[in-house]
Amino acid sequence: MQRITVLGAGAMGAGLTRPLVDAGLDVHLWGTWLDDHLIDAIEAGQPHPRINVVISDKVTTYRSDQLAEAIEGSDVVVMSVSSEGVPGVAKLALPLLGDAEAIWMTSKGFCPDPDGNIQLLPDALRRIAGELGVTIPPIVAIAGPVKANECADAKPTATMYGCRDIEVAKTAARAARTPNYAIAASGDEVGVEICAPMKNVYAISLGIADGLEEATGVPHHNLKAAAFAQAIREMSLLGQKLGARPETAYDLPGVGDLEVTGLSGRNKVYGVRLGRGEKPDEALAEMTRLEQTVEGVPATGLAMTLVSQRASDIAGQLPLLFAINDILQGKVSDVLAAVTQAVLPVRP
Amino acid sequence: MQRITVLGAGAMGAGLTRPLVDAGLDVHLWGTWLDDHLIDAIEAGQPHPRINVVISDKVTTYRSDQLAEAIEGSDVVVMSVSSEGVPGVAKLALPLLGDAEAIWMTSKGFCPDPDGNIQLLPDALRRIAGELGVTIPPIVAIAGPVKANECADAKPTATMYGCRDIEVAKTAARAARTPNYAIAASGDEVGVEICAPMKNVYAISLGIADGLEEATGVPHHNLKAAAFAQAIREMSLLGQKLGARPETAYDLPGVGDLEVTGLSGRNKVYGVRLGRGEKPDEALAEMTRLEQTVEGVPATGLAMTLVSQRASDIAGQLPLLFAINDILQGKVSDVLAAVTQAVLPVRP
Structure with missing residues (x-):
């Protein structure tokens, strides 16, 4: 993989760009309609307002109306918006994934389906994709003790990437790990x-x-x-x-x-x-x-x-x-x- | 069980007397030759110097030269001295156990045998008993997040009692638990x-x-x-x-x-x-x-x-x-x- 697009320019999305850049990836960062002031700061070379760390100028930023442009040609798309934002962003982004090989998720939470059944976010993504009639690649759930400000500052950080297909998790782990951002691969998405x-x-x-x-x-x-x-x-x-x-x-x-x-x-x-x-x-x-x-x-x-x-x-x-x-x-x-x-x- | 003798009047030994008294047991507390000043404080009704809590006057105290008297008639003897003190106290105490049904241990650490093999303390106790030619009852290992000062003050505390014979651990747990001192019984001594x-x-x-x-x-x-x-x-x-x-x-x-x-x-x-x-x-x-x-x-x-x-x-x-x-x-x-x-x- 070469190109990765992070959706959501909040603390975790922005913080994650640091190891991704350090790992040699071509990193795109897309801000939602709530993130304009965050993108402003990043583009101005100012510290990110939520984590007080300057984001690398190697990151290419995109505004909310540039979603297709941000995703185009990406091998991986990372869902990093708030859990409440996931359904809305998913509906916009999933049809644009093209040949992306995986969706990674740092978004966290529970998502009720229209019948009120509580779903974990990967299940919600798969449901939304089904409703849209689009096929999506494997989902890699990311969790672990990661404070975004430390991650953004390349402080030592360890996390876990979990995918139903452990090989996809391993591929992701190998692509994104750096000396200060270690990834344990797991087959246990849930x-x-x-x-x-x-x-x-x-x-x-x-x-x-x-x-x-x-x-x-x-x-x-x-x-x-x-x-x-x-x-x-x-x-x-x-x-x-x-x-x-x-x-x-x-x-x-x-x-x-x-x-x-x-x-x-x-x-x-x-x-x-x-x-x-x-x-x-x-x-x-x-x-x-x-x-x-x-x-x-x-x-x-x-x-x-x-x-x-x-x-x-x-x-x-x-x-x-x-x-x-x-x-x-x-x-x-x-x-x-x-x-x-x-x-x-x-x-x- | 009715009577229990705690060996060692340091922080943990003294702290443990609180739930034991609250559980309705007849509690004896024996101080080693290093504990005279601690016994002095307890007998004077002053706060225990190491944990700053007054020990119940229902606890009967004994000095280092009163070991046999302290242990006599006890159903359980608790080893609560420092790990370095365990072999010395064990050699004195194990021959005196009489009909005690169990040895409990809050002492913690590793103990090298004479050949330099590192043993856990229950194994060391059994070895020492063998060397002395005495038979000892089952050993209950006690560990868990117990700061002695909070335990002594009846602050909510949860711990685990582990014995090779889970039934012995359960008996111990039932005897010593109080509303503020909860015990999970385990068969996993090691x-x-x-x-x-x-x-x-x-x-x-x-x-x-x-x-x-x-x-x-x-x-x-x-x-x-x-x-x-x-x-x-x-x-x-x-x-x-x-x-x-x-x-x-x-x-x-x-x-x-x-x-x-x-x-x-x-x-x-x-x-x-x-x-x-x-x-x-x-x-x-x-x-x-x-x-x-x-x-x-x-x-x-x-x-x-x-x-x-x-x-x-x-x-x-x-x-x-x-x-x-x-x-x-x-x-x-x-x-x-x-x-x-x-x-x-x-x-x-």
């Missing part, structure tokens, strides 16, 4: 994909433990660690129910990504507010006011629907997910007790 | 045991990532998360080589305990010093001067010997252990490069 939104859900509980420390002046490290282990267990179980391999949650997409998400990020920060005693709706309103999107909040609701649709028989094994949902729904008066009950194991 | 010293080793690498952030002003979160995932992988692989189940490292003793150890603790702090650029021997000398024992340092050397003795065929799959050892040996000029090379996967 496992890689499910961890990404779920880690945002569970990061809220890690934040709650930190917030309890702030509120009480007493560390709750044991609780945070128990929540971490429970989160990994639940991610693995839910993934398996959807066809994933158990071990993917124990690797970079689960353990690794939950670690990095628990170090910083908005989901964790939201959890800290809850742990400090803020009401969930007020805390969310305040973060919205600060233009801080908390992906874990809608992901929790979608995950609950997903469980009811496809994993109801293991609902009892997902107490932390349910506790987080109860907390977000405002049903919990004692956040500490709710998290404690969810993560203190009674095994056997 | 898996529970191997994680405890290894997490101290790997916590050094997490600290290094934090230290690099301090030194450069730039977060290395992606690196820290990649190191976390690699550490879990290596703990699981090394454990399996010694007979452990893969999944124990993915649970409370591995994922959970590495999380809590990476939040704070001396091994992490030592790593921070290395990441900031301090030389390993100077950093260690400074921490020794501050009376801060860094268990991960001797554990690294012992783990390397263990690998050479019993796991040499998977040495290539333990790059992070080897990198940490090289760093501690002063063989590495560029700590960032060494950790990066170890944790950025080339898979396949």
Whole structure:
């Protein structure tokens, strides 16, 4: 492969261009209709407003009305828009893929189909392609502990590329890896994909433990660690129910990504507010006011629907997910007790 | 079971008395010849000097010359001395066990036998018992994310009890659990045991990532998360080589305990010093001067010997252990490069 087009000029799309350029690829970056100011900054050689890193001038930028031009002749197209943006961009982009050999995805989340069935994004892409009557190449799901600003700055980063066809994942991994951007290839598309939104859900509980420390002046490290282990267990179980391999949650997409998400990020920060005693709706309103999107909040609701649709028989094994949902729904008066009950194991 | 005697009045031994008392047990706490000042504080109703929590007056304390009295009539004896103290205390205590139904162990580490073979502590206990010609009851290994001060303060805590005979682990779990001290029972003694010293080793690498952030002003979160995932992988692989189940490292003793150890603790702090650029021997000398024992340092050397003795065929799959050892040996000029090379996967 030679040419790769990244769709979405936000933090992750822009950040990903760094290893792609370093790997010697011809990188196109297309901005959506929401990204004009980001493309402006990139073209002016200014730091990217979301990640504060200058994007390489080897990247060719395209505006929202130049989608066909951006994609034309590309061997790979990378979906890097927000999860809510995926359906709209997919409808525009999928018919333009030409001879592209693969679609990569850094977009993360759940996507309901028109009947309300919760789908992972690769399934949603395949559904949309079917609705459009177009054939699409294999999809490579990308997940792992990648903060976009560090990736953009060529700080050491490890991630996982998962495709139903492991050979496609390996080809992708070989094409994009650099000394500072390592890629583990996996055949477990579902496992890689499910961890990404779920880690945002569970990061809220890690934040709650930190917030309890702030509120009480007493560390709750044991609780945070128990929540971490429970989160990994639940991610693995839910993934398996959807066809994933158990071990993917124990690797970079689960353990690794939950670690990095628990170090910083908005989901964790939201959890800290809850742990400090803020009401969930007020805390969310305040973060919205600060233009801080908390992906874990809608992901929790979608995950609950997903469980009811496809994993109801293991609902009892997902107490932390349910506790987080109860907390977000405002049903919990004692956040500490709710998290404690969810993560203190009674095994056997 | 009714009566339980904890050997060792340090942080973990003293901290453990809290859930044991709360579980309704008759708790004896024996201090070694190094613990007189700790017993003094406990008997005076003052906060325990190491964990700053007052120990319940329901705990009956014993001095080093009262070992037989402390153990007499106990259903369970808990080994909670430092790993270096285990052989000496074992030689004194094992002949006194009487009808005790189990030995529990919170002591953690590796123990070389007289021929220099590295043993896990339960194997060392069984060897010492054999040398003494005494028969001992089943051993229950205890590990998980338990900071002793939080445990002593009845903060929510989850841990794992592992015994070759799962029924013994279950009996122990049922006897000692409280609403704030949850116990998962496991049949995987080796898996529970191997994680405890290894997490101290790997916590050094997490600290290094934090230290690099301090030194450069730039977060290395992606690196820290990649190191976390690699550490879990290596703990699981090394454990399996010694007979452990893969999944124990993915649970409370591995994922959970590495999380809590990476939040704070001396091994992490030592790593921070290395990441900031301090030389390993100077950093260690400074921490020794501050009376801060860094268990991960001797554990690294012992783990390397263990690998050479019993796991040499998977040495290539333990790059992070080897990198940490090289760093501690002063063989590495560029700590960032060494950790990066170890944790950025080339898979396949």
